[in-house]
Amino acid sequence: MNKAGKTLRRSSVRLKALGSGHSDLNMVISQLKDVRSSAKAFMMAQNTxxxxxxxxxxxxxxLAFKDVFMQLNELNTLWSEAQKDFTDHLKEFSNQFELILEGEKHVDQARNRLNSCELVETKIRKDLKKAAKKAQSEEVRQLEMRLAQAERSRGLAHLEVVDRIQENECIKMIRVKEGLLKLSESYIELAHKCNVIYDAQRDIAHEIPDVHESDIQEIKYTGSQATRRAVSRVKDLLRQYRRSSHNMVPSAALRGEPPPPYYPNLSDEACSLSHGNNPDAGCCGSSPPNNSRESSQANFDLSNVS
Known part of the structure; x- marks a missing residue:
């Protein structure tokens, strides 16, 4: 039943994305949300x-059972907090792809504007040919003026598409890399806390008296202080844990300001459109690429933006 529901949900996501495109990206976002929901469900099941x-x-x-499970319940609370932090980081990772999707939509909008400008220009050219055959000089003059304006609009729209693609590709690389680094650190943090908490749980379990051939009435539980110390030690260790920082770029770069040079080897057309006739200017504001490293650089084809 769960498998059928999952298949139905994935199909629904693909159908919703048909009109706007980017079905694979929409599927990534949907699946990451499922990962987070499953993690939260697992946490709740453990608590119950x-x-x-x-x-x-x-x-x-x-008495041993009462004390041991009281302390294990304390540990479980700490483990739940660790898992909750992890699910929050999963949400942050998913949000990065939602922002990437927004960037892709902005590129689509720029492409649509370019297509509209090309259609207007094509229509004016057809009207100009018809007017030229009729030898109507005034109409021809007006159409030529409209055509010049349409050509300028189409050129500006083309430049906007190139700029949008450059900016979007740079920001995508920033978001994906930083998102993966933070997610990796989240898994490492969860694993560290899991190790600390369940090491303590094992130590607490060892405090339950062993039963051999002795009379059950003679067995005494003496581990209450040890179990409390184990829980206290875990709390101290968790308080001392610090995550690594992966703040690679200023947050302003993700808000639309000029991005850093993450892919200098863009097509010549894109560079010339972005920087005019300046041969020394590189793409994304970078210096010209080193020929010895060109084969290792990311190469985004911007020649077919129209």
């Missing part, structure tokens, strides 16, 4: 199981 274990232990006459 622990509450049931604690409730059961309190009905027992075994």
């Amino acid at each position: 199981a622990m509450q049931d274990l604690l409730k059961w232990s309190l009905t027992c006459e075994n």
